[in-house]
Amino acid sequence: MTYVWVDIFVFLIGLCVGSFLNVLRVRLPLEEPFAWGRSKCRSCSETIAWYDNIPLLSFILLRGKCRKCHTPIGWMYPIMELITALLILATWCYFKSPLPATLYTIGLIAPLILISFIDLEHLIIPDVISLPAIPLAVVIQLIVSPWPWQQTLISSGIGIAVGGGVLALVALTYEKIRKQEGLGWGDVKLMAWLGAYFGWQGVIVILLWSSVAGTIIGSLYLLLSKKSAQHPIPYGPFIAGAGILYFFYGQLVVSWYLRLVL
Numbered sequence: 001m002t003y004v005w006v007d008i009f010v011f012l013i014g015l016c017v018g019s020f021l022n023v024l025r026v027r028l029p030l031e032e033p034f035a036w037g038r039s040k041c042r043s044c045s046e047t048i049a050w051y052d053n054i055p056l057l058s059f060i061l062l063r064g065k066c067r068k069c070h071t072p073i074g075w076m077y078p079i080m081e082l083i084t085a086l087l088i089l090a091t092w093c094y095f096k097s098p099l100p101a102t103l104y105t106i107g108l109i110a111p112l113i114l115i116s117f118i119d120l121e122h123l124i125i126p127d128v129i130s131l132p133a134i135p136l137a138v139v140i141q142l143i144v145s146p147w148p149w150q151q152t153l154i155s156s157g158i159g160i161a162v163g164g165g166v167l168a169l170v171a172l173t174y175e176k177i178r179k180q181e182g183l184g185w186g187d188v189k190l191m192a193w194l195g196a197y198f199g200w201q202g203v204i205v206i207l208l209w210s211s212v213a214g215t216i217i218g219s220l221y222l223l224l225s226k227k228s229a230q231h232p233i234p235y236g237p238f239i240a241g242a243g244i245l246y247f248f249y250g251q252l253v254v255s256w257y258l259r260l261v262l
């Protein structure tokens, strides 16, 4: 029974983290300072009271509108809070240990959610997130991994090189043939980052999953929305989604696959 209360507590913390990620999502692409200043309505500039700033609950009570000017708040807020809370709860349930759960939440899950939403909205992956995330990933692997540190370091190094290298090659080839940027360099850094966590084997699975999902969902979106094939589709959310899926189920899928072929 006590475990249920811990899970609920973790979920509530997750909602608060999601609320903080929303602040970053809105302010980072505008290059606004995000460490200070109360949240304001984007439309009427009214400072948002604490009771209107409770994750998820306020959105429901306010029916998704600003209390003063009734401008819609936007669906991204509650969706991001809910996804963050569920994934942080899943990370907690996966480890059932505060240290790895906290480290992977800060170093992997939360920033992956953040860049997915920013990429969806603005088609960019800010360097301020993806670049420091790479050395942080190496440090976290060194702390958490049961292997000798030399082995962990080599695995992360090769993962960074393979993840970043393969996507850089794809990006450069595309630019040469089509004479335009098809794959952003943000995607390259993102894949290098995941390589630091999951090594070259993991990064290859993530490349495969993200490209298949990106092609299917991207084509469906273009078809249904009747947009031209030139319409840009963010690849970041697919890489991030595949990375999170691999984080939870990678070992399972790889061992299942190995049993199938061997």
Ligand SMILES: [Zn+2]
Pocket (backbone or CB within 6 Å): 041, 042, 043, 044, 045, 046, 066, 067, 068, 069, 070, 071
């Ligand atoms: Zn307002």
